[in-house]
Amino acid sequence: MPYAINSDDLPNSVDKRLELRPEHLAWLRENTPRLLAAGAKRNEAGDPIGSLVIVDVETLEEAEAFAQADPYSQQGLFAKVEITAWNKSFFNFEDLI
Helix, strand or coil: CCCEEEEEEECCCHHHHHHHHHHHHHHHCCHHEEEEEEEEECCCCCCEEEEEEEEEEECCCHHHHHHCHHHHHCCCCCCEEEEEECCEEEECCEEEC
């Protein structure tokens, strides 16, 4: 089942995000088979303010463990992380419903 991991960065943490980015991207690449989508959320000025990762795992507990294993999470970048089940209705230019 897909889960959306919606994370908000701590205020004024762009430098920390950029410092951790290579480790975060390497971790995402290691976990590519479980990913449906991943990317930074940005404010109107284009600065990163958080992350949205959609992961395909069986349970909420697996999604929580996935989120906790993210180097951004392990290094305290996030102020808030919300995980919700996600239903693929339109995906990869296909209507799935």
